[in-house]
Amino acid sequence: MAEKSQVIERDALDDLLKVLREQGYEVIGPTIQESAIVYDRIDGVSDMPVGWTDVQDGGSYRLKKRTDESRFGYVVGPHSWKKFLFPPELRLWRAKRDDAGFKILEEREQTKKYAFIGVRSCELHAIFIQDRVFMGGKHVDPVYKSRREKIFIVAVNCAEAGGTCFCVSMKTGPKAQSGYDLALTEIVERERHYFTVEVGSERGQEVLKELQHREAKHDEISAAEGRTRNASEQMGRTMDINDLKELLYRNYNHERWENVAERCLSCANCTMVCPTCFCTTVEDVTDLTGQYAERLRRWDSCFTIDFSYIHGGSLRKSAKSRYRQWMTHKLATWIDQFGTSGCVGCGRCITWCPVGIDITEEVKAIRESEGGTHGDQT
Amino acid sequence: MGTFEPMVPEAYRVRKVIRELADTYTLELESVSGSPLHYAPGQFNMLYAFGVGEVPISMSGDPSQPHLLTHTVRAVGPVTQAICASGRDSVVGVRGPFGTPWPVEKAVGKDVVIMAGGIGLAPLRPAIYSILQQREKFGKFVLLYGSRAPENILFESELHEWRSRFDTQVNLTVDSASGNWKGNVGVVSTLISSIDVDVSNSLVFLCGPEIMMHFSILELIKRGFSKNQIYLSMERNMKCAIGFCGHCQFGPTFICKEGAVFRFDQIERFFRIKEI
Numbered sequence: 001m002a003e004k005s006q007v008i009e010r011d012a013l014d015d016l017l018k019v020l021r022e023q024g025y026e027v028i029g030p031t032i033q034e035s036a037i038v039y040d041r042i043d044g045v046s047d048m049p050v051g052w053t054d055v056q057d058g059g060s061y062r063l064k065k066r067t068d069e070s071r072f073g074y075v076v077g078p079h080s081w082k083k084f085l086f087p088p089e090l091r092l093w094r095a096k097r098d099d100a101g102f103k104i105l106e107e108r109e110q111t112k113k114y115a116f117i118g119v120r121s122c123e124l125h126a127i128f129i130q131d132r133v134f135m136g137g138k139h140v141d142p143v144y145k146s147r148r149e150k151i152f153i154v155a156v157n158c159a160e161a162g163g164t165c166f167c168v169s170m171k172t173g174p175k176a177q178s179g180y181d182l183a184l185t186e187i188v189e190r191e192r193h194y195f196t197v198e199v200g201s202e203r204g205q206e207v208l209k210e211l212q213h214r215e216a217k218h219d220e221i222s223a224a225e226g227r228t229r230n231a232s233e234q235m236g237r238t239m240d241i242n243d244l245k246e247l248l249y250r251n252y253n254h255e256r257w258e259n260v261a262e263r264c265l266s267c268a269n270c271t272m273v274c275p276t277c278f279c280t281t282v283e284d285v286t287d288l289t290g291q292y293a294e295r296l297r298r299w300d301s302c303f304t305i306d307f308s309y310i311h312g313g314s315l316r317k318s319a320k321s322r323y324r325q326w327m328t329h330k331l332a333t334w335i336d337q338f339g340t341s342g343c344v345g346c347g348r349c350i351t352w353c354p355v356g357i358d359i360t361e362e363v364k365a366i367r368e369s370e371g372g373t374h375g376d377q378t
Numbered sequence: 379m380g381t382f383e384p385m386v387p388e389a390y391r392v393r394k395v396i397r398e399l400a401d402t403y404t405l406e407l408e409s410v411s412g413s414p415l416h417y418a419p420g421q422f423n424m425l426y427a428f429g430v431g432e433v434p435i436s437m438s439g440d441p442s443q444p445h446l447l448t449h450t451v452r453a454v455g456p457v458t459q460a461i462c463a464s465g466r467d468s469v470v471g472v473r474g475p476f477g478t479p480w481p482v483e484k485a486v487g488k489d490v491v492i493m494a495g496g497i498g499l500a501p502l503r504p505a506i507y508s509i510l511q512q513r514e515k516f517g518k519f520v521l522l523y524g525s526r527a528p529e530n531i532l533f534e535s536e537l538h539e540w541r542s543r544f545d546t547q548v549n550l551t552v553d554s555a556s557g558n559w560k561g562n563v564g565v566v567s568t569l570i571s572s573i574d575v576d577v578s579n580s581l582v583f584l585c586g587p588e589i590m591m592h593f594s595i596l597e598l599i600k601r602g603f604s605k606n607q608i609y610l611s612m613e614r615n616m617k618c619a620i621g622f623c624g625h626c627q628f629g630p631t632f633i634c635k636e637g638a639v640f641r642f643d644q645i646e647r648f649f650r651i652k653e654i
């Protein structure tokens with residue numbers, strides 16, 4: 001495995017997509033759909049948002065033309081990679097009535113073999129987090145696992161940060177450190193446009209062999225480092241995570257939850273766009289004859305009233321309790337459950353909240369009411 | 379990949395249906411494949427009514443009989459109604475067992491207090507059977523049971539049977555009664571002051587509506603029990619029972635994995651927070 005950074009020229013990106021397709025991967029990457037960056041099937045660089053960037057802030061998202069031809073000159077859009085590994089709707093099984101009551105019908109699904117192009121560091125961390133949820137416990141999600149084991153990941157190190165990004169605070173970016181097959185840093189200069197490439201796996205090495213590449217020179221490596229530094233310095237948001245779990249555990253009854261509830265519409269956007277949120281519900285359906293039944297799994301959200309329903313009524317009736325559940329889960333209880341934070345600082349929940357509720361601001365408000373950080377308390 | 383293995387139910391045939399109360403039925407089930415289902419008292423299964431849905435229901439039978447699965451179900455909505463309406467020889471789906479057990483083994487050598495409210499007696503019955511089957515291993519055995527009214531007393535004839543044993547103290551109470559009820563009236567927590575056990579060497583198993591458990595714990599603590607002697611079974615919405623759907627979260631815990639039976643001191647921090 002190449003330890004040293006390599007270089008490929010701009011147009012080798014198309015070759016990379018081609019090689020992956022030839023190796024049987026369904027290649028997924030950024031496209032523009034409905035005025036946003038959306039991950040979908042791509043056949044070549046021409047399907048990608050070449051020369052576009054995004055402008056993001058609380059409750060706002062806009063695409064804008066760049067002055068250069070960057071292939072990855074934007075950050076994350078409303079969709080994350082989770083929709084491929086953890087599909088929004090999945091049939092768990094199908095059954096038919098028979099003499100023994102019912103019989104589960106065998107199903108054969110060819111496991112999807114995806115190549116993800118342009119996975120940001122925060123998104124890689126989101127995948128690691130979902131790995132723990134779906135594969136780290138006693139039970140394993142077989143669909144997630146079979147897809148996860150086959151993916152080929154081309155990470156992209158961010159050269160610029162977005163207006164709602166805070167991966168530096170969450171220690172999840174902006175440079176991908178591990179867990180990828182190849183990691184690119186895009187460098188656009190006046191005369192040259194190229195990528196430095198880090199190889200993260202044997203498979204990555206094999207694919208790189210098919211492309212025209214060479215070892216990176218000193219000035220190319222430092223150009224790449226400069227891009228990463230630039231992104232680190234541009235974080236649109238910050239979050240002080242010192243003692244954050246205990247801060248929230250101490251403040252289940254904080255008045256700030258009332259305040260945020262007055263603004264929150266309980267629309268569930270934040271949970272849908274979040275790359276780590278994993279809650280689901282099930283739906284049972286039968287055909288008209290009543291002979292066939294199936295069970296579907298669908299993404300669900302802790303913002304719905306039904307989510308906490310038990311006979312007699314929902315446990316979380318107030319918007320306050322639902323927002324508190326979501327944010328406390330992301331930043332506190334997740335740590336006890338899975339050993340990591342449930343937030344990677346991608347900023348999606350801030351950008352896609354129709355009223356611009358900002359998780360970093362909510363943490364700050366609670367922290368400040370206690371008189372600053374509690375980093376020295378344990 | 380084929381089906382989603384951990385979510386696939388197994389077919390069980392209904393061998394017997396017992397009408398316990400106006401809205402509560404006990405079903406005795408036998409696996410169509412013939413394989414036994416070993417479980418510990420306090421554990422639950424996901425019961426599936428064909429095409430209608432799946433809900434968590436505790437075992438209510440004798441755990442030493444793994445070929446005969448027993449569940450006691452109160453019909454409160456579509457799925458539980460469909461399950462209660464299953465006739466003899468019909469088939470329901472079963473996934474399980476899930477969850478943590480009542481610590482019957484830990485109670486060996488100690489006095490045991492079992493406290494139940496309403497349908498909460500059903501999840502405790504396997505523990506009662508286990509204790510009575512090896513009665514000599516335990517100290518005093520007290521069962522406190524409260525129901526809304528005399529006509530809602532679950533497993534009434536068994537309660538009388540247990541009460542007639544010289545080695546078991548059974549106290550019943552109802553929230554309200556009219557006419558010829560001669561027993562206690564009042565919530566079950568009021569029975570705690572009257573029990574005769576070695577408080578420092580006993581365990582309490584508690585199951586019922588959250589509000590009933592809340593007041594019972596206050597009384598138990600007043601009586602001198604410490605928080606790590608009290609075990610309780612928690613209830614939340616459940617869609618998977620295998621830690622994936624997120625619905626059963628209670629603070630940092632997943633009730634389907636770390637519960638439903640908890641030692642009180644382990645969840646105390648979150649127990650009294652409203653709408654958690």
Ligand SMILES: Cc1cc2nc3c(=O)[nH]c(=O)nc-3n(C[C@H](O)[C@H](O)[C@H](O)COP(=O)(O)OP(=O)(O)OC[C@H]3O[C@@H](n4cnc5c(N)ncnc54)[C@H](O)[C@@H]3O)c2cc1C
Binds near residue numbers: 433434437616
């Ligand atoms: C660990 C555990 C053990 C249980 N043991 C028993 C038992 O032994 N006997 C018994 O009668 N009941 C038991 N229950 C409660 C039983 O699961 C609910 O009464 C049942 O889910 C109601 O479903 P429904 O569709 O009939 O009614 P509805 O009230 O219409 O429910 C709609 C949906 O909400 C959910 N839901 C509603 N109430 C509950 C609830 N209390 N707990 C979890 N999900 C709920 C279910 O997903 C259900 O499909 C237990 C619950 C838990 C969590």
Ligand code: SF4
Binds near residue numbers: 273276342343348350
């Ligand atoms: S909580 Fe918000 S910022 Fe954190 S990972 Fe989820 S969407 Fe991104």
Ligand code: SF4
Binds near residue numbers: 265270303356357
């Ligand atoms: S915080 Fe914003 S995005 Fe999330 S549910 Fe409330 S209004 Fe919707």
Ligand code: FES
Binds near residue numbers: 634
């Ligand atoms: S019931 Fe689904 S996570 Fe516990």
